[in-house]
Amino acid sequence: MNSHQASNWSDLAKEFTWKTDFKSELSGGFEKGDITWFKEGSLNICENLLDRNIEAGLGEKTAFFWEPNELNNSLKKSFSYNEVLTEVSKFSNALKESGIKKGDVIAIYMPMVPEAVFASLACSRIGAVHTIVFGGFSKEALRSRLIDSKTKLIVTAKTCYRGNKTIDLLGVAQEASKDLDHLSHLVFVDNSDTSANEQSGLNQISYTDFVKGMPTTFEPVYVEAEHPLFILYTSGSTGKPKGLVHTTGGYMVWSAFTFKEVFQFQDDDVFWCTADIGWITGHSYFLYGPFLNGATQVMFEGVPTYPNPDRFWKVIEKYKVSHFYTAPTAIRSLQCLGDDWVLNSDLSSLKVLGSVGEPINLEAWQWYNDIVGKKECEIVDTWWQTETGGVMISNIPGKTQAKPCLATKPLSGINPALLDQNANVVHDNNQEGILCISKPWPGIARTILNDHNRYLETYMKPFPGYYYTGDGAKRDDDGDYRIIGRIDDVVNVSGHRIGTAEVEDVINKSGLVIESAVVGIPDETTGQALLAFGIVSSTDSSEVLENKVNEAIKEKIGSFSKVKKFVIVKDLPKTRSGKIMRRLLRKVATKDENLGDTSTLLNPDCILEIKKSLY
Ligand code: WTA
Numbered sequence: 001m002n003s004h005q006a007s008n009w010s011d012l013a014k015e016f017t018w019k020t021d022f023k024s025e026l027s028g029g030f031e032k033g034d035i036t037w038f039k040e041g042s043l044n045i046c047e048n049l050l051d052r053n054i055e056a057g058l059g060e061k062t063a064f065f066w067e068p069n070e071l072n073n074s075l076k077k078s079f080s081y082n083e084v085l086t087e088v089s090k091f092s093n094a095l096k097e098s099g100i101k102k103g104d105v106i107a108i109y110m111p112m113v114p115e116a117v118f119a120s121l122a123c124s125r126i127g128a129v130h131t132i133v134f135g136g137f138s139k140e141a142l143r144s145r146l147i148d149s150k151t152k153l154i155v156t157a158k159t160c161y162r163g164n165k166t167i168d169l170l171g172v173a174q175e176a177s178k179d180l181d182h183l184s185h186l187v188f189v190d191n192s193d194t195s196a197n198e199q200s201g202l203n204q205i206s207y208t209d210f211v212k213g214m215p216t217t218f219e220p221v222y223v224e225a226e227h228p229l230f231i232l233y234t235s236g237s238t239g240k241p242k243g244l245v246h247t248t249g250g251y252m253v254w255s256a257f258t259f260k261e262v263f264q265f266q267d268d269d270v271f272w273c274t275a276d277i278g279w280i281t282g283h284s285y286f287l288y289g290p291f292l293n294g295a296t297q298v299m300f301e302g303v304p305t306y307p308n309p310d311r312f313w314k315v316i317e318k319y320k321v322s323h324f325y326t327a328p329t330a331i332r333s334l335q336c337l338g339d340d341w342v343l344n345s346d347l348s349s350l351k352v353l354g355s356v357g358e359p360i361n362l363e364a365w366q367w368y369n370d371i372v373g374k375k376e377c378e379i380v381d382t383w384w385q386t387e388t389g390g391v392m393i394s395n396i397p398g399k400t401q402a403k404p405c406l407a408t409k410p411l412s413g414i415n416p417a418l419l420d421q422n423a424n425v426v427h428d429n430n431q432e433g434i435l436c437i438s439k440p441w442p443g444i445a446r447t448i449l450n451d452h453n454r455y456l457e458t459y460m461k462p463f464p465g466y467y468y469t470g471d472g473a474k475r476d477d478d479g480d481y482r483i484i485g486r487i488d489d490v491v492n493v494s495g496h497r498i499g500t501a502e503v504e505d506v507i508n509k510s511g512l513v514i515e516s517a518v519v520g521i522p523d524e525t526t527g528q529a530l531l532a533f534g535i536v537s538s539t540d541s542s543e544v545l546e547n548k549v550n551e552a553i554k555e556k557i558g559s560f561s562k563v564k565k566f567v568i569v570k571d572l573p574k575t576r577s578g579k580i581m582r583r584l585l586r587k588v589a590t591k592d593e594n595l596g597d598t599s600t601l602l603n604p605d606c607i608l609e610i611k612k613s614l615y
Helices: 009-013 045-058 081-097 114-126 139-149 169-177 207-211 248-263 280-292 311-319 328-335 362-372 452-460 500-509 542-556 582-589 606-614
Strands: 024-027 036-039 062-067 078-080 105-109 129-132 153-157 160-162 165-167 185-189 203-206 228-234 242-247 270-273 296-300 323-326 352-356 378-382 416-419 432-437 467-475 481-486 490-493 496-499 515-523 527-535 565-568
Touching (some): 009 024, 009 248, 036 248, 045 081, 045 114, 045 248, 045 280, 062 081, 062 114, 062 311, 078 081, 081 114, 105 114, 105 139, 105 169, 114 129, 114 153, 139 228, 139 242, 169 185, 185 207, 203 207, 228 248, 242 248, 248 280, 248 378, 270 280, 280 296, 296 311, 328 362, 328 527, 352 362, 362 378, 416 467, 432 481, 452 467, 481 490, 490 515, 490 527, 500 515, 500 527, 500 542, 527 582, 542 565, 565 606, 582 606
Parallel strands (some): 062 296, 105 129, 153 185, 270 296, 270 323, 323 352, 352 378, 527 565
Antiparallel strands (some): 024 036, 062 078, 160 165, 228 242, 416 432, 467 481, 490 496
C-alpha cells in the first residue's frame, strides 16, 4: 500500500480488491453514530490479505515465523502466504460444514499459536465475526462475552504456555461454555499430552480432526463494507465491558494504511509486535495491518523473561527483526534487569522501535533509544485506542521529528482538538485539555454491541461534534501532542486496560466490604497500579483482605486486574449527592497536597482518616 498523504481515503481504498466498487467515501457522522465508509462497496478482507498478496507474487514469502514458548519445541515454525491460505481455507470449510454462516459470532480464546491466526482469518473469509478473548481472562469474564455476543462456536487450546507456567485453557473454556443455547461447537488445539474431558451438550472436537480432509481452497464470502469484522471487548469507566464493533472496509483501509505509514515498512523488513491477539494492538498490528501489506512477521507465544531475561533480544537477533513494537511496561521491566542482556545480543537489524498502550516515561524512552536502539533507530510513540482501530497520533520515521515522551503529530486526515470541561476549544499551547477528534476516520468503531445508545453516550455526547477519547493531552508550540493519561476511571496496568468500576463491582459483590473504591496510582514498573479502599465490617487485616479480594478478582476477571494494595478505611469521600470522589482518593494516595476545595464534600473529615491509613 502506498504511503502517500491520505488526504483522499478513496485512493487508498482503491488499492485493494473490491467485489463491488464503493460509491461514496464517508456518510453519516458522530451525531447519530451512523458513520458509514465506502458505501455500497463489497469485499472480503481475507482475500485482500492473502489472495491479493499471493497474486502479487508473495505466495512463497514468509507470512510469519512462530516462536514457541519452549526453545526446543519441534512443531512447524514458519508459514508462507500460500501455506496460510491453505490452512485458512481448510478451517473455513470446516466452519461451513459446522453450519457457521455470514454474520455468526465465533470466539477465539487462544494462546499465541499459529492456529489462532488461521481460525481468526477463516472467520473473515466466510464473513463470520470473530471475538478474540485474551487467554488471561477468567471463566466468568469469558462466559459473559460468549453470552453478550451469542457466540456459536468457540476455538481454544488445551494449554496456554507462558514461561514455566501452564494454564488449562480448555478447562476454562469448557466451564465458560456450559449450557449456552447459542453455543454448539468447541474446537481445541491439542497442544499437550493431558487428556481432554468430554463436554456434554457441546460438539467438542480437536482442531486437527475439525480440519481433517477439508478442501484446501475456499471461495471468499463477499460482504458489504460496513459488515462487522470483529467484536472486541474493552473496559470503560462504568458498567460491564463494551463489545466494540469494527467493520470490514474502513478497518481494512485504516489498519493497512497506519501500519505502512507509522512504521515506514519496506518489503524485506521483519515486523514483531509483542501484543497478544486478544488486545486491539494484536488485531491491528499483527492479524491485519502487516499482513495486508504483505509483511513478514514474528508471532511469539512466550514471555520476555523465559527461559532467560534476554528472550526478546534473542528473538530479534534470530529473525533479524527490523521493526519492534511493544509497551512501555515491558520496556521498564526489561530495563530493570540490566543492560547486559541487551548488549549480549546482536540487534543490528533494528530500524524502528515502537511504543504503545500508555505514556512512555523519559527513563524508559531513553533506555529504549540508547541501549536497545543504540541511538540509531527511530522511536515511534503511537497513541491510539481500541475504539480508534489504528494509530491516530505518532511521529513518522524519516518524515516528522520524534520527541521523547510525546506522541507528536496526528496522522494525515486526523483532526484532534483539545477541549475544556465546558466544551470550549483550548487554543493556547501548553495547556491541558481533553483530547477529542473532530471528524470520523475509516477505522473508528461503529457501535457497542447490543447498546448503540451507550456508544453515543460514551463517545459522541460528551462534546457534540467530536469523538471523546477519555484522555487528557497538551499541545506544545510545535503543534506536538503529549498524552497525559486517562481523565476517566479507566486505568492502564501493564498496558492492560481496566475499568475501576469493574474491579469495584467484584469487590463489592465479594461480601468482604460494605463499600469500596478503586483508583489507579503511578507505578514504576506497570505504569499504573490499582489501589483499593474498602469500608469493612470484619476484623481481618488489610493483608488478609487483600488476598481475599485478589482471589475474587482472579476468578471474576483475571489475575492481571489484581489490586496492589487494599486499604481499610472508615469512610470514603463523597459528594453531597453520594458520588465517591475517586479523584480525591487518587490525590491523597499520591501525596498530592493540592486537593482543591473539599468543603463541598459530604464528609470532609474522612480525608484525614484516609491519610492516616495510608501513611
Ligand atoms: C493509552 C491500546 C499515551 C491511552 C492501543 C488510551 C497511550 C488507552 C498511548 C487505550 C501512547 C495508548 N501514549 N497513552 N502512545 N497509547 N495509550 O484501548 O490512555 O487498550 O486511551 O488501546 O491507552 O488503550 P487500549
